[in-house]
Amino acid sequence: xxxxxxxxxxxxxxxxxxxxxxxxxxxxxxxxxxxxxxxxxxxxxxxxxxxxxxxxxxxxxxxxxxxxxxxxxxxxxxxxxxxxxxxxxxxxxxxxxxxxxxxxxxxxxxxxxxxxxxxxxxxxxxxxxxxxxxxxxxxxxxxxxxxxxxxxxxxxxxxxxxxxxxxxxxxxxxxxxxxxxxxxxxxxxxxxxxxxxxxxxxxxxxxxxxxxxxxxxxxxxxxxxxxxxxxxxxxxxxxxxxxxxxxxxxxxx
Numbered sequence: 497x498x499x500x501x502x503x504x505x506x507x508x509x510x511x512x513x514x515x516x517x518x519x520x521x522x523x524x525x526x527x528x529x530x531x532x533x534x535x536x537x538x539x540x541x542x543x544x545x546x547x548x549x550x551x552x553x554x555x556x557x558x559x560x561x562x563x564x565x566x567x568x569x570x571x572x573x574x575x576x577x578x579x580x581x582x583x584x585x586x587x588x589x590x591x592x593x594x595x596x597x598x599x600x601x602x603x604x605x606x607x608x609x610x611x612x613x614x615x616x617x618x619x620x621x622x623x624x625x626x627x628x629x630x631x632x633x634x635x636x637x638x639x640x641x642x643x644x645x646x647x648x649x650x651x652x653x654x655x656x657x658x659x660x661x662x663x664x665x666x667x668x669x670x671x672x673x674x675x676x677x678x679x680x681x682x683x684x685x686x687x688x689x690x691x692x693x694x695x696x697x698x699x700x701x702x703x704x705x706x707x708x709x710x711x712x713x714x715x716x717x718x719x720x721x722x723x724x725x726x727x728x729x730x731x732x733x734x735x736x737x738x739x740x741x742x743x744x745x746x747x748x749x
Contacts, residue, residue, distance in 0.1 A: 558663025
């Protein structure tokens with residue numbers, strides 16, 4: 497498989513609407529299926545799109561708000577149960593994630609999955625790092641969002657194409673650093689729905705400036721709150737490089 501494709505599972509924010517789930521994006525390339533964030537409702541959306549949850553090879557978690565990782569651990573348990581029903585051997589699920597994810601998984605198990613003898617092969621690759629999977633180059637980089645925990649963004653490069661996903665990003669994040677990270681990206685997935693700068697989120701004008709300075713080809717605008725949808729949609733219609741986030745859409749990178 498030589499394609500580099502993104503499927504939008506969720507382009508909304510914390511509160512789902514009829515049309516938008518919380519954050520979730522499925523990247524399919526080099527024969528691999530990579531989940532970028534898994535906000536609550538992601539498993540349901542994967543099923544709606546006829547995507548077998550067993551085919552997910554890697555899960556990237558940007559940060560610990562439930563609209564970005566609420567279904568991440570549920571995915572592990574769902575796969576375990578599905579294997580039991582189907583009499584299949586468990587397939588390892590690898591997480592690319594911020595520091596503290598493994599410890600949170602252990603705490604989650606104490607509440608939601610108490611059976612001590614039930615095991616599943618899970619691996620956690622925590623923190624900033626670079627590595628390669630087949631022909632896919634991966635870089636996890638630190639992102640400033642909130643001060644309560646660390647956050648990550650991800651860069652994926654495949655056959656001359658570059659995808660960047662920031663997760664939620666605050667205006668306190670160095671703009672020059674973000675220009676460097678996103679330089680010449682074929683697709684940037686980021687939030688840009690806020691009207692004024694806030695410590696925890698970026699604005700449309702900041703992303704416009706970033707797009708020009710970093711020579712970004714396309715920007716998928718996501719994490720859009722319902723009250724801002726009309727305004728953001730109008731802006732995206734006027735900006736040729738902006739794509740208004742829409743659940744279940746597919747984008748070739």
